Amino acid sequence: MEWSELATESRILTRSFYNRDAVTVARELLGKILVHRRAAGMIVETEAYLGGSDLAAHSARGVTNRTRVIFGPPGHAYVYFIYGMHECLNLVAEPEGSPGCVLIRAAEPVAGIEIMKRRRPKSRSMEKLASGPGNLTRAFAITRAQNGADVTRGPLVVRKWSREPKFEIQATPRIGIRHCADWPLRFVIAGNKAVSG
DNA sequence: CAATAGATCATCT
């Protein structure tokens, strides 16, 4: 992929893309291109976090300082800090007032691979550069500074390919949670080498 | 290989 193509405003996902239920958004984000700070990668693994009885979601106990953005308008980034070391990127779905977001767990590098390698010197293979939510934010230089950022306008955006790739979606339980551990809300591109776990 | 420990801190009880 050429950076000149990524620099255009065309094919950036719009607000209406995110203004749907979190499961639909999680499935449709697969195969799209995450772009930030001279790095681009195809999203290959997502997880949906819902409102209602989904106790695994950070929004399950209502609006707090941290979870406020999840209740806000769709198409914004929710970035949180966990385990004293890692930051994780979510994209907010659902209409304003209704909680729901999608955790971006892995991406396959498409452009800016040398920059990603520099940000993740310990990574042994290209496929693993942005595999796992903490590794992904590291490779893309995404931090809590991006919390609340509008993802329908740069510098952090998600794009479509000029020709949509074909692939099979596989649904599995979400990773690393206690509550609702058997809900099949993790979605991966079947067989892709950049998928984590 | 699989299992485990340690790092390390924002958030909420």
Place this chain on the structure above:
DNA sequence: GATGATCTATTGC
């Protein structure tokens, strides 16, 4: 004061 939507190195088989 405990916990957690993780990662890596290390240990043990």
